[in-house]
Amino acid sequence: MTPAQQQTQLLNDAGKYLAGGGTGLFVLPAELNLIVARGEGSRVWDVAGREYIDYHLSSGPALLGHGHPAITKSVTEQLPKGTTFFFLNEHEIELGKKLVEAIPCGEVVHYTGSGTEATFYALRIARAWTKRNKVLKFEGAWHGMHDYGLWGTVPSNPSDYPHANPDSVGVPSETGETVLVTPFNETEQAVAMIEQNAKDLAAVIVEPLQRVLLPEPGFLEAIREVTRKHKIVLIFDEIVTGFRIAWGGAQEKYGVVPDIACYGKSMSGGFPLAAIVGNGEIMSVLDARSRPKAEVVWATNTLNGNPICAAAGLAAIDALSQPGVYEHFHHIGSRLRKGMVEAGEKYGFAVQAPGDDAVWGVRFTDRKPLRTWMDLTTADKKLGWRWAIELMKRGLLVNPNEKFYISTAHTDADVDQTLNIVDDAFAAMRKG
Ligand SMILES: Cc1ncc(COP(=O)(O)O)c(C=O)c1O
Structure with a gap:
């Protein structure tokens, strides 16, 4: 069996043996679904052998990256x-x-x-x-x-x-x-x-x-x-x-x-x-x-x-508690937030990145300022999903319409690679 076939078989078994096929509310489209084989630092690899930069971080706990x-x-x-x-x-x-x-x-x-x-x-x-x-x-x-x-x-x-x-x-x-x-x-x-x-x-x-x-x-x-x-x-x-x-x-x-x-x-x-x-x-x-x-x-x-x-x-x-940790989150997060908004604007999308440099969201809305939950409901979730799918296809692990989390393990090189992927994803959406 190839690694890709092995992943497909595991996903089929998950669909059969796990209630809802997974962990509950978090359901990915079948073509993007994956089984994580391992993680190291800012990256994870699925059973099929694909590598991702992880911005989900297990919904936040992996603040120090994987396998610290x-x-x-x-x-x-x-x-x-x-x-x-x-x-x-x-x-x-x-x-x-x-x-x-x-x-x-x-x-x-x-x-x-x-x-x-x-x-x-x-x-x-x-x-x-x-x-x-x-x-x-x-x-x-x-x-x-x-x-x-x-x-x-x-x-x-x-x-x-x-x-x-x-x-x-x-x-x-x-x-x-x-x-x-x-x-x-x-x-x-x-x-x-x-x-x-x-x-x-x-x-x-x-x-x-x-x-x-x-x-x-x-x-x-x-x-x-x-x-x-x-x-x-x-x-x-x-x-x-x-x-x-x-x-x-x-x-x-x-x-x-x-x-x-x-x-x-x-x-x-x-x-x-x-x-x-x-x-x-x-x-x-x-x-x-x-x-x-x-x-x-x-x-x-x-x-x-x-x-x-x-x-x-x-x-x-x-x-x-080590020196520089919170400066690092600020540096990496602010580059990503700014880059994501600029890339969206370049392709004509009204995109905002509300939150903090250590944890933020990307929302497709022109409502400003975003103050309340009702303000957030103005975001176009379908566009959010399309964008997330384009990101995942290109090797970013993200939680659609939710949050981006970063860790001490994310580097400037990760940011450069991520912003290239983000640009490609917006370009694909504009075309398609
Ligand atoms: C702010 C907040 N409180 C509570 C919880 C619940 O935590 P747990 O999933 O560990 O039960 C979460 C989970 O995402 C959360 O984000």
Whole structure:
């Protein structure tokens, strides 16, 4: 069998044995679908032998590129000593200390297995602490797959604020009665909604950089002020932004410190570990030493904080703490964003690259400025798909109409090659 035939056979088996043929919502057209055989640095290779420059980075975790030597070393040293004990291990304590030192709101850490669990438990912690039931999220914000996150995440039309529609079938409508939704960056509207519902609100959860939307000056500050005033727990979902847009995440970059924050993706070097990090008093609701069990928030999972993931996290955070990392993201990301927009304009496409240099999107829209989720819905998704397909055909691994992620392993040579591909892709679209 040739490598190409082997890949086709594996894809057929995936179609047969995996629910939905893959990992869920992320579905590529059959002619572009691939099985990743291996990754190294900024590149991955599929089973058919094709090489790609990776701008998907596993949806963000591979912030240090693939197969980072220090992460590999740290994990392989731990492997023969055991992978999981449930009892405490040295690495998780050491990692907890590092997280507390790095994260502005950090006083204590609670590990989870995924970002979804982190935001799910963070909301539970807030409910337990405030003894209130409702939570507020922003339209277009992604907080994972639990029943409280999946309201107004990707609506095509404005929601009937504070009510929104569920994103997934199977989410109980009763849950929606406790989830209020309001547009991101509409400061007065958000503050008014929080004021009106203050006595019922346990938490406001926000992605400080919401997908690819930058917070307008004053927006996060106003949310901070009104939540503090009403003793509502402010949760930053830093699962994308943590250790990526700055060493101290969005809290450091935008200068607003929440009560608690959720971390995932890059903090564990591509291994399945996430964390809730925050104010010790609020997080004392997790403390079974000081409260009767009936008054403790339950958030204990079998594999949380296991030594393999914690060893990976320690190596990742150490690598991210080295001088020049964030300058590198800025340098590589700004070249790519500028080059992509210029290439689009050259071929007559209205293209923008909203976001941060470490993570951004490319959107086909002339709506300016892009402030809210509804602004983003003006983007032409069909064009976005066509462009992504042209990029993938030419060797870039991308997430259509979503985000570009870069790593410490992406080089200027990668940028040069990428911008040539981007130019060719726009030219092909203009022709075709
Ligand atoms: C901002 C944000 N929060 C939470 C999550 C959920 O994390 P996970 O996929 O690890 O459950 C994601 C996932 O993409 C995310 O982008």
